[in-house]
Amino acid sequence: MATSPAERTLRPLRSRRGLAWLLAAPLAWLVVFLALPVAIVFSISLAQQTLAMPPYTPILVWDAVEGLRVDVTLEHYAFLIEDPFYLEALLGSLGMAASTTLICLLIAFPMAHAMATAPARWRAAMLLAVILPFWTSFLLRVYAWTGLLAGRGPINQMLLALGLIDSPLPLMNSNLAVQIGLVYAYLPFMVLPLYAALDRFDGSLLEAAADLGATPWTAFRTVTLPLVWPGVLAGSALVFIPVTGEFVIPDLLGGADTLMLGKVLWEEFFANRAWPQAAAVAVCMLLLVALPGLLRAAWEFVRGQRQGVPAVAARGGH
Amino acid sequence: MSTAGGQVMPTGADVAGGAALALRSVSRRYGEVRAVDDVSLAVGAGEIFCLLGASGSGKTTLLRLLAGFEVPSAGDIFIAGRRMNDVPPYRRPVNLMFQQYALFPHLTVAENVAYGLQREGLPRAEIRTRVGEMLARVALGGLERRLPQQLSGGQQQRVALARALVKRPRLLLLDEPLGALDRRLREQTQFELVNLQESLGVTFLVVTHDQDEAMRLGSRIGVMDRGRIVQVGTPREVYEFPASRFVADFVGSVNLIEVANLVAGPEGWRAEAPALGCRLRLPAAPLPGGRPPVAVALRPEKVRLSVIGDREATAGENAVVGTIEEIAYLGDATNYLIRTTTGVPLRATCLNTAHVAAEGLRWGDAVGCDWPAEALVPLAE
Missing domain, CATH: 3.40.50.300 (P-loop containing nucleotide triphosphate hydrolases)
Structure with missing residues (x-):
């Protein structure tokens, strides 16, 4: 083969200017909607709290005597460490994100497996069933749970009718309600990447493993899991990261003891009007969520450099 | 057996x-x-x-x-x-070598071959020795650390073979x-x-x-x-x-000839082949149990061709006449399709033993075809 289809479509881009133009659009997007807002939030986190609108002092001050003066403080970051409240909120968020990811994984894996091995004529319908909830607003779907979990809601009614409980369970405004809501809302984000990975998985590899003496569990551990691992990672990231910063679900379904970063952030901004403090929380949260991804990218880059091959090729073309 | x-x-x-x-x-x-x-x-x-x-x-x-x-x-x-x-x-x-090989794409050549031995729980040293021996045997030494997709089709086939055979x-x-x-x-x-x-x-x-x-x-x-x-x-x-x-019909190329009016004789069976318009002499012991055959098989390479030119020739015992309708030159042999006088085609194959085909049979030539009795294989079904 002289040129692959990919090469052919890329040919006009061999000129550097063509490539630069193509990259300009996503780059502009990233600057306007990611870099700039992050820079603004970061600058606010370094400013002083004040009673004004906006409620913080400018970090660049023009002084007739001294000229341009930078007025920054790290006190809001220091306060994050001093007050255990923030650490608790952080641990609450991470714990909730971890449990949600794990529960989603346990539910989504069999689901995705069933979809990937189902007869072809069923697959489109099953896939549609997973995506269908997205047709309705996220907020409405979470709000619906307040009704379902209410003291006189259908879940309690059913349990009472079955005689399993004597009085309605206090389901609403609890961590359990938050957990249910989170798993419900984020399950599709786990199912879809897992399905994509399992769909590509060649079933004859499991037969080969069995033929070579692997029990079904060993075959799963040594063949299926390593090959669908990218899907597991992708799904976990898609669930873990947004759940860490989730605000709507803990706000609507959670109670007084539900301590999560997203809610803390919202309260600092809107209830306390402590913009610099809230900005400091936001920056820390961003770092926390982005750090593993950045470390991994850096590691792959270093490894790629050492082996003298692009990082993507080194992973084996999957 | x-x-x-x-x-x-x-x-x-x-x-x-x-x-x-x-x-x-x-x-x-x-x-x-x-x-x-x-x-x-x-x-x-x-x-x-x-x-x-x-x-x-x-x-x-x-x-x-x-x-x-x-x-x-x-x-x-x-x-x-x-x-x-x-x-x-x-x-x-038992071990199976899969048609599409089913090599584990995330494991190297050596890991693929070692997979079955690891399942047996053998010591690492023994696994390494046996994998090394087996890879040398299928001429894959030096490729231990490649991934399957980095190998050619022939190399993948040998990995699959080694992976199955290493389990003895x-x-x-x-x-x-x-x-x-x-x-x-x-x-x-x-x-x-x-x-x-x-x-x-x-x-x-x-x-x-x-x-x-x-x-x-x-x-x-x-x-x-x-x-x-x-x-x-x-x-x-x-x-x-x-x-x-x-x-x-499934194994090799063949002429299948229906037979009728079987008569057992001292030198073997005689029969008629209505489709070819000739008489047949069959080998002495046609079928075990003395069952009469319903058809005979005649392999194309056992048919002898001869140019009959202007001579008047007719079908005889184990012999028919016809004209060459198709010629397929294959290098080592040439396949002919002969339309016999009854209109039924007969296939013949001649080995090209001479450097230049001596007979030089051409499309449309009238030819005589004959075969020995032993070339006919009686078929009971």
Whole structure:
């Protein structure tokens, strides 16, 4: 083969200017909607709290005597460490994100497996069933749970009718309600990447493993899991990261003891009007969520450099 | 083990372990469909047995029954003297070389080959030694750390073979082992395969739809049709003495001639071939049990062609006349299609032994075709 289809479509881009133009659009997007807002939030986190609108002092001050003066403080970051409240909120968020990811994984894996091995004529319908909830607003779907979990809601009614409980369970405004809501809302984000990975998985590899003496569990551990691992990672990231910063679900379904970063952030901004403090929380949260991804990218880059091959090729073309 | 067609019930000794593989009336049904229908077979230790059949003949289902991926609906499977019906694939002393190889894409060549030994829980040092030996044996030394997708088709085939053989199975099942290779590589690989089999002494059971592959590899061939084994024999027996019209037609090229008015004589049977408009003389003992044949098979290479020119010639005993309608020059041989005087085509093959074809037969030439009585193979069905 002289040129692959990919090469052919890329040919006009061999000129550097063509490539630069193509990259300009996503780059502009990233600057306007990611870099700039992050820079603004970061600058606010370094400013002083004040009673004004906006409620913080400018970090660049023009002084007739001294000229341009930078007025920054790290006190809001220091306060994050001093007050255990923030650490608790952080641990609450991470714990909730971890449990949600794990529960989603346990539910989504069999689901995705069933979809990937189902007869072809069923697959489109099953896939549609997973995506269908997205047709309705996220907020409405979470709000619906307040009704379902209410003291006189259908879940309690059913349990009472079955005689399993004597009085309605206090389901609403609890961590359990938050957990249910989170798993419900984020399950599709786990199912879809897992399905994509399992769909590509060649079933004859499991037969080969069995033929070579692997029990079904060993075959799963040594063949299926390593090959669908990218899907597991992708799904976990898609669930873990947004759940860490989730605000709507803990706000609507959670109670007084539900301590999560997203809610803390919202309260600092809107209830306390402590913009610099809230900005400091936001920056820390961003770092926390982005750090593993950045470390991994850096590691792959270093490894790629050492082996003298692009990082993507080194992973084996999957 | 008899040469005459059909099924051979394994003896008690076969089942007890004399044979590497013994099947007793094995069937596999899917609803009303009989993928494998009452198959009995015994394969001796050290044999290369080829199951030859068209797609849908049940040969792959039979292979999967032996590997343990399918459970027989009826009958018994014995491997090295042990009944295997309820033994899961991971506990059977057989290994399968998959048609598309099914190499683990996330493991290196060495890890692929080591996989089966690791499952046996062997010590690391022993695994390393055996993997190294096996890779050297299939000429893959130096490629240990490559991933399967970094190998050529031929190399992948050898990894698959090494991965199955390193377990030292009693019986190695090979699903179309040469099917995914190009022609040049097939011939080379097939000799390597036979050499390897001889030096290791493992019993091979090869499944193939390619009669060429079956003839080259097999010490015996079992021809399958619609879930049944219709003939078992050496490649020579299956080719020269096909048991039925199906086998004669499936293995190699053949002229099938219907016969009528059979008369037993002192020198053999005489008959008429209405389609060809000639009389036939058949070999002395046409069929076991003295059953009268319904047709005869005539291989094209056993037909002798002669130019008749202006001479007046007519059909005689084991001889017809016709005109050459098609010529296919193949280099080593030339295939002719002759339209006989009755309008029925007859196929003939001539080896091009002379540097320039002496006879120089051309399209439209009138030719005489004749053949010896021994060339006719009587068919009972």
